[in-house]
Amino acid sequence: MQRAIIGFHQDEVGDWVAELACGHGQHVRHKPPFFSRPWATTVEGRDGMLGSKLPCVLCDRFELPTGFAPYKRTADFDQASIPAGLLRDHSTKAGVWGVIHVLAGRLHYIVEPPLAGEHVLEPATPGIVVPEVLHRVAPLGDVQFFVEFHRRAST
């Protein structure tokens, strides 16, 4: 899915990495003739790309970004106490990831486009909630679960 560039940094060998709003990084190398991104080599060029979007395959794969850590969680819910808001399409805000931890039973996790899919969550199979992507859950019989929220850990 497409993610906006919010900043840049250099990796350990000096190659430029675009920082995306989701928390992932993506190399923006200028290595002609293989990669032609002359804009990546100047401050002005990079500044001009802020807000532009790049496809993020790590979001497509539901991968939590590195450097993120949990900062809050919901109460434990069961099939009777699930808040109505979780049963309807909703999303986390930019830069906030979620992990749906099932403690017992099974939970149906439905994700809308651009990452459309249906997943069955169990204690050994947590669900990853990608920022700004609509999703909802539905109990599959008796279930207990909670949602943990992750954001970039302060450095």
Ligand SMILES: [Zn+2]
């Ligand atoms: Zn991403």
